[in-house]
Amino acid sequence: xxxxxxxxxxxxxxxxxxxxxxxxxxxxxxxxxxxxxxxxxxxxxxxxxxxxxxxxxxxxxxxxxxxxxxxxxxxxxxxxxxxxxxxxxxxxxxxxxxxxxxxxxxxxxxxxxxxxxxxxxxxxxxxxxxxxxxxxxxxxxxxxxxxxxxxxxxxxxxxxxxxxxxxxxxxxxxxxxxxxxxxxxxxxxxxxxxxxxxxxxxxxxxxxxxxxxxxxxxxxxxxxx
Amino acid sequence: xxxxxxxxxxxxxxxxxxxxxxxxxxxxxxxxxxxxxxxxxxxxxxxxxxxxxxxxxxxxxxxxxxxxxxxxxxxxxxxxxxxxxxxxxxxxxxxxxxxxxxxxxxxxxxxxxxxxxxxxxxxxxxxxxxxxxxxxxxxxxxxxxxxxxxxxxxxxxxxxxxxxxxxxxxxxxxxxxxxxxxxxxxxxxxxxxxxxxxxxxxxxxxxxxxxxxxxxxxxxxxxxx
DNA sequence: AATCACATTAAAGCAGCCTTAAACCCCGCT
DNA sequence: AGCGGGGTTTAAGGCTGCTTTAATGTGATT
Numbered sequence: 417x418x419x420x421x422x423x424x425x426x427x428x429x430x431x432x433x434x435x436x437x438x439x440x441x442x443x444x445x446x447x448x449x450x451x452x453x454x455x456x457x458x459x460x461x462x463x464x465x466x467x468x469x470x471x472x473x474x475x476x477x478x479x480x481x482x483x484x485x486x487x488x489x490x491x492x493x494x495x496x497x498x499x500x501x502x503x504x505x506x507x508x509x510x511x512x513x514x515x516x517x518x519x520x521x522x523x524x525x526x527x528x529x530x531x532x533x534x535x536x537x538x539x540x541x542x543x544x545x546x547x548x549x550x551x552x553x554x555x556x557x558x559x560x561x562x563x564x565x566x567x568x569x570x571x572x573x574x575x576x577x578x579x580x581x582x583x584x585x586x587x588x589x590x591x592x593x594x595x596x597x598x599x600x601x602x603x604x605x606x607x608x609x610x611x612x613x614x615x616x617x618x619x620x621x622x623x624x625x626x627x628x629x630x631x632x633x634x635x636x637x638x639x640x641x
Numbered sequence: 642x643x644x645x646x647x648x649x650x651x652x653x654x655x656x657x658x659x660x661x662x663x664x665x666x667x668x669x670x671x672x673x674x675x676x677x678x679x680x681x682x683x684x685x686x687x688x689x690x691x692x693x694x695x696x697x698x699x700x701x702x703x704x705x706x707x708x709x710x711x712x713x714x715x716x717x718x719x720x721x722x723x724x725x726x727x728x729x730x731x732x733x734x735x736x737x738x739x740x741x742x743x744x745x746x747x748x749x750x751x752x753x754x755x756x757x758x759x760x761x762x763x764x765x766x767x768x769x770x771x772x773x774x775x776x777x778x779x780x781x782x783x784x785x786x787x788x789x790x791x792x793x794x795x796x797x798x799x800x801x802x803x804x805x806x807x808x809x810x811x812x813x814x815x816x817x818x819x820x821x822x823x824x825x826x827x828x829x830x831x832x833x834x835x836x837x838x839x840x841x842x843x844x845x846x847x848x849x850x851x852x853x854x855x856x857x858x859x860x861x862x863x864x865x866x
Numbered sequence: 867a868a869t870c871a872c873a874t875t876a877a878a879g880c881a882g883c884c885t886t887a888a889a890c891c892c893c894g895c896t
Numbered sequence: 897a898g899c900g901g902g903g904t905t906t907a908a909g910g911c912t913g914c915t916t917t918a919a920t921g922t923g924a925t926t
Binding site: 793794795796829830831835852853 | 905
């Protein structure tokens with residue numbers, strides 16, 4: 417899951433970012449409204465944490481512009497604890513949830529995960545696609561025969577993203593954007609290597625190649641071509 | 642075991658806290674309803690002792706809010722001895738047990754331990770998981786061969802928490818939160834050291850490492866995959 | 867056939883974990 | 897107070913296993 421953290425307080429960012437990463441998110445950051453608006457518009461995020469008190473451009477304005485541009489990723493707004501009018505404005509502008517500062521990181525994580533799950537239409541931490549059962553908490557997958565496969569961090573992130581977006585062609589670029597934080601992987605074949613690993617674990621049929629396009633995880637095994 | 646003690650009478654807290662710690666609990670305290678509600682919601686406790694006569698926010702309200710938020714930790718309510726209606730209200734609001742003031746500390750401890758055991762589905766002070774038998778009273782463990790292992794305090798707490806939460810990945814962070822009172826152990830490797838001790842005692846297979854995630858105590862030995 | 871895109875494999879690089887030893891601390895004892 | 901011992905914590909280096917690179921193989925496309 418790739419998220420955008422928009423916050424100008426660098427101390428807070430330094431505290432939050434590692435914990436978000438720990439929780440399995442790939443985190444990009446923006447420190448002012450201009451950057452935030454640009455990043456959110458130009459890149460693909462699964463969720464956004466947006467502080468309203470920003471230099472450059474007000475957070476609310478950023479949010480409004482995103483929504484006007486047709487972007488529908490879930491946005492969690494950070495407000496001062498007692499500024500209830502900000503919350504109302506935020507929700508009107510298209511925020512999906514809000515949290516008053518100061519807050520506990522655990523709550524932020526919980527709300528964030530709830531948002532992402534809601535977005536992808538999954539109520540639980542388990543995900544069933546293509547005959548596989550993926551357990552978010554234990555970071556492992558059970559196959560059709562009931563065999564459990566403990567996965568490494570990257571294997572797990574990649575497979576999860578593919579299961580969340582089954583039956584869609586996913587370019588290597590899109591995949592690496594959602595599995596990594598840095599993006600300069602143009603001249604790397606990591607994704608190919610990890611696709612190969614997953615195939616070794618779950619069978620070659622499991623993931624199809626669309627030459628020149630990307631990869632697909634069919635939700636039910638395909639016959640023929 | 643980490644518990645939250647909610648009590649505004651500081652004399653009573655001063656008396657209780659050491660005894661609870663003596664009994665092997667890590668104790669956090671709150672002195673009014675606001676703090677209590679917040680702490681209970683945001684942090685993980687294995688049990689709560691809740692006095693109803695609180696400043697800030699009534700104890701019952703605190704309890705109700707916790708339950709509405711989906712928290713299910715056992716709560717032991719302290720009431721005035723003769724205020725039976727408070728008990729009824731307490732139980733309705735989701736309390737698991739109650740105790741009239743004044744009381745004997747021994748009784749509080751006994752009820753508390755009963756609650757914690759019940760929560761984790763154990764009726765006795767003995768805990769059998771993963772081929773080990775842990776004796777809460779004697780603070781020792783018997784292995785499959787019937788060999789008795791006297792454990793030190795920390796070893797014991799760590800192993801108990803892992804046995805209570807077998808088959809779940811436990812991060813070093815979660816472990817230290819439940820084994821220690823202070824939490825600033827970010828730059829310490831105590832947990833690694835104690836995991837190592839337990840493995841030396843009970844065999845390496847006993848505890849599995851999920852790199853980057855934490856540790857698991859499988860309830861029955863796993864066969865590789 | 868030449869080229870391109872992907873597959874496969876081995877090995878280097880690296881981060882996190884394991885292990886050990888020594889320092890520390892608390893308590894009971896002399 | 898000084899001492900001793902068990903328990904606890906710190907610190908350092910080695911080690912394992914995940915990640916990434918890079919080199920080579922294979923099949924499609926021109």
